Amino acid sequence: MSPLKNTLQSIPVFYALTAEETAQIILYTMQQQQAPRKENIVRFGYTPKSKVKQQLYILQGLPGIGALRAKLLLAHFGNVRAIFNAAVKQLMQVEGIGKHTAKIIHQILG
DSSP states (O other): OOHHHHHHTTSOOOOOSSHHHHHHHHHHHHHHHHSOOOOOOOOOSOOOOSHHHHHHHHHTTSTTOOHHHHHHHHHHHSSHHHHHHOOHHHHHTSTTOOHHHHHHHHHHHO
16 A cells, blocks of 8 residues: 555545535534634643652643753742742743743743
């Protein structure tokens, strides 16, 4: 089987008898794409047990925050609540947290 044929098998094909039916299919597809989705975000895999590891795990869920930045944030602020309540300028005081990352974190937590 050719690679092209394998690729084409995953493309949905809609059949319509009239131009109006084609328009209805396109409209329905667009409405489905724009409809709000009720999806739960699940973090699979490792679940930490200790308090500090749980705090780091929470912080690593923030955009732009990996293991190192999470440790630096926790060391600077002392706890997750203080990080969540921090202003952009306070977040920027942490090594490795620039203005862009601080604004994104503040916006998500706000």
